[in-house]
Amino acid sequence: MTLPHTGYIVLRDGEGGHAVLDAGAHGYMNGGHAHADALSLTLRIGKRSLLVDPGTSTYTMDPQLRDRMRGSFNHNTLSVDGRPQSLPAGPFQWTTSAAGRVNVSRHTAGFDWVEAVHDGYAPLEHRRSIVRADGAGWLIVDELRGDPGEHSAVAHWHFDPSWMVHADGRGRLRAAHLEGEEAWLLFDAGQATLQHGDEQSGLGWFAPVYGTLVPTWTARITRTGRLPFSMLTWIGDGDGTDVPALERLEVAADAGGDVIAARVRRGEFASTYVLHGRNCGVGDYQTDARVMHVRTRGDELVALDLIDVSHALALRDGWLSIAASEPIADLHARVNGGLRLATSQPPRELRVDVGALTFVVCPQDWANSPSGPLFHFGAPFALDEVAPGRCEENLPLRESSW
Secondary structure (H helix, E strand, O other): OEEOOOOEEEEEOOOOOEEEEEOOOOOOOOOOOOOOOOOOEEEEEOOEEEEOOOOOOOOOOOHHHHHHHOOHHHOOOEEEOOEOOOEEOOOOOEEEOOOEEEEEEEEEOOEEEEEEEEOOOOOOEEEEEEEEEOOOOEEEEEEEEOOOOEEEEEEEEEEOOOEEEEEOOOOEEEEEEOOOOEEEEEEOOOEEEEEEOOOOOOOOEEOOOOOOOEEOEEEEEEEEEEOOEEEEEEEEEOOOOOOOEEEEOOOEEOOOOOOEEEEEEEOOEEEEEEEOOOOEEEOOEEEOOOEEEEEEEOOEEEEEEEEEEEEEEEOOOOOEEEEEEEEEEEEEEEEOOEEEEEOOOOOOOEEEEEOOEEEEEOHHHHHOOOOOOEEEEEOOOEEOOOOOOOOOOOOOOEEOOO
């Protein structure tokens, strides 16, 4: 859900978890109660709060604590070159203030994506994207662009006090809840440090209500290099057995060099992500999609999510391929003994290939099913039921291959 007048984006996973991203204005009126929190997020996994806003402990009793708790370092966002996004001037005023903006957001059944920016480090630009897919956790991509010189960026992650956090190998933090649940935070580059109630840095503190301050865990992940560069973070729950892993992927692209591709593996499941795609090949797909997510279980396709796409060609036999009559804003396809399709803007014609079968999905097929067309397959990929009928060109269901 995107709330355009406030700049808040709410992403829900269907299992009780949700993330809230702040990509709005610095604050109302003079921003007296604003914080330097552009592009910060809070995150709940299942029934548990995981990433929190550290809150407000005081207004006027302790000016240093007041500025510290409303600063960028104490929010789940990026700081650059040791600077906050906005500079305070007294307890209820600001010398400078950052303004966030949502570039684009898309929401379908089973999949969400948002991209937002802010100008607090101008002429540098901090861009944050979040990808959420059913069963696949949360991928956060932070990009820093602008001056090609060397810069340092720090991603801050503040945990609810009910979690114990420790490093569990390279690029991996494990969080254990007091009630037994488990969560993971993976990162692809840089060094991680953990603070817990640290007076010197001012990190590792949480104010659950005004006038209080309790210790908690804060993770800082630092990367230094020449711009542009990006930092990847994946967050998901755990089952106590499978340890997840995050890796960057090589991209064969005809487009510019800003394509970002990554894969998260956990047990027999894997999720492959592509951002800024536009005519590229990654893994088992070639596509012109702006964003792609491929969910697999072993050698089987589980889900395919696409943003701003006209075609996606599977390079693996039997997997799903699609081609649309015009670009589609978003498409969610789930394979589970059949095929469920969902989109916010149905095209005039969508050609779907699964194995040797090709069928055409028409506007009336979307209209007849509020949750999207559903196709049932027998094994191997034989239709149990009659697929959608005909489009404007009166095309029948047909069998063929790409």
